[in-house]
Amino acid sequence: MSMYVVKRSGKSESVHFDKITSRVRKLCYGLDPKYVEPVVIAQKVIQGVYPGVTTVELDELAAQTAASFATQHPDYSILAARISVSNLHKMTNKLFSEVVTAFREYVHPKTGAPAPLISQEVYDVVMEHRDTLDAAVLHDRDFEFDYFGFKTLEKSYLLKLHGKIAERPQHMLMRVAVGIHLGDIPRVIETYNLLSEKYFTHATPTLFNAGTPNPQMSSCFLLCMKADSIEGIYDTLKDCAIISKYAGGIGLSISNIRASQSYIRGTNGTSNGIVPMLRVFNNTARYVDQGGGKRKGSIATYLEPWHADVFNFLDLRKNHGNEMERARDLFYALWIPDLFMQRVQGNGNWTLMCPNECPGLSDCWGEEFNELYERYEMEGKGRKTIKAQSLWFAILDSQVETGTPYMLFKDHCNRKSNQKNLGTIKSSNLCTEIVEYTAPDEIAVCNLASINLSKFATPASDYSGETGNFDLNKLKEISEVVTRNLNRVIDRNFYPVEAARKSNMRHRPIGIGVQGLADAFMILKIAFDSPEARQLNKDIFEAIYFGACNASCELAKDEEPYETYDGSPASQGILQYDMWDVTPSDRWDWAGLKERIAQHGMRNSLLLAPMPTASTAQILGNNESTEPFTSNLYNRRVLAGEFTVVNKHLLRELTSRGLWTSSVRNRIIADGGSIQNVPEIPKEIRAVYKTVWEISQRIILDMAAERGAYICQSQSLNVHMAEPNSSKMTSMHFHAWKKGLKTGT
Structure with missing residues (x-):
């Protein structure tokens, strides 16, 4: 039986082994010939040939075959990506301006109505500068992605026309650059080049939506319940649904919602508490996925541990028990005051209260909270008094079984916040790195980007810890670019709800994170838990914080300080490391920077927030965030x-x-x-x-605290225990709290 292949043009021709080998060999430039063998790939591909196979299918088979050899040498992953990228290039238009035109002129095939995928504003900029932008796009950089990074882009990030990918990775990056900077072409080109050279990446929603008619580029939204009433609860639910529709992850404080059996004045009835309410939010998260099937809606709910429904809250994700008391699609977190930790440590009593009967507890922190809480205890207003440790062990049991609740320390979050002049901060977000002020009429927003730390490491020649180099000056420069970019994202962003726009324009928080810390250590040939790594960990975050503060000050000089700057710690000469009682190194001119801030102010209330980077780290081929390899x-x-x-x-x-x-x-x-x-x-x-299982988790927490002095929001943090027990977990949580971490574990 003769074997023939159908080409992209629709013509048929005989299958030639030599042609397949030659195509693979052409893509092996720069790869190690001792390990990468095109003939072996071609032989495997030939085995999968059938009459009428398409060249597209042959390319995919060749890419999959190369990827399956990646355990023999990492160059096979690069080859697999090159085959896939080459295949995409053959099926897509080369010129960025023509791709943008096709997106702009898209007509929905079923309705016949115009359905543009690019905004008029971005289209106009691209048309005006088409020659410059087309020339700036360097398609060969697509071949720098590894197979799994490229496949991640292909699955979710690259825009499609008629169900087929019509955008190359370089087109996407240029779309993002234009979407952020519009007609400021020098900034567009700068951003495009740094993105395509993998110095940093914007967050997933920015990559998805920049340049589109509804450019919702923000990752995180924080809400508090508008009111403890049907109107307040359902208004909040509607906001959550709209935010989820536009791909935002949500953190929601519910500590002000009355507990079960609480009196309802309007109906002379009693409340069912937080559990039935959370089941409604759970179903909303399931129903409203992020951007039409891209990611399931994600809501993390935050509760303070004095709330009378806290034990029911801890059971919501468990696998057994009454289904009417479960809501497994939400995530759960505790917003823990120092007083609770002190009571657990001293084996003291703990009083559970209802916010309807003991108002104001979620609106204060520190000594003010302690005084109010203890006053309610003395007045006998609590619902029930228990041993603090009985609640503590229930928390640990839930963590072992479900991985939640996350634990964040309310007083640390408020004490060390540059937004403390606004009021009490009541929650974080889904990934626990965003710590921002919310109010009934303000939904906090955060726009994120992560810096690729592996780009700044020059390989070491040996394992002495002295031969590699890490370019902190370049890192500071990239931090400045990212700060400027995220400010433009704030200005250009589409806000799903007005309360989010209002908050973001007033306080202008941004979140700069990192990825590839573990990769950088490996390039430098230093152990994750070595003194050299611990020092570099501090140096890296000091450089990023200095760059971000410097750029934010420059922007304030050119534009103006953010609206609520007056009264903030920064306006009083207090930066994040001051709140940790840490003295920075003398590498950077902190004194000069503080003088400039005193003169010009800051454009942003918050700057750093190391996030998990789960998807974007896969795109750039790094290990996530600050995590060791698992x-x-x-x-x-x-x-x-x-x-x-x-x-x-x-x-x-x-x-x-x-x-x-x-x-x-x-x-x-x-x-x-x-x-x-x-x-x-x-x-x-x-x-x-x-691996992380072989590194002391105490050191992981210590390193988090050491960089924490330069992190003005908080940081996503995982702790790994092969055989957790209450003693180990208690030790870990208390170590994190005593170290001053805002996010526990």
């Missing part, structure tokens, strides 16, 4: 199937030393991705490639 070997699932992936830094190290043998590979697989029990691997390499 394993040196893991499975990645994409639409084409599941692939085994090996830590690329380790793989390069072992292949260069001739240590990547089948016996070593099998031993690592048997040990679940650990290399600590592989004697062939030198000790200094094993130290650098410890």
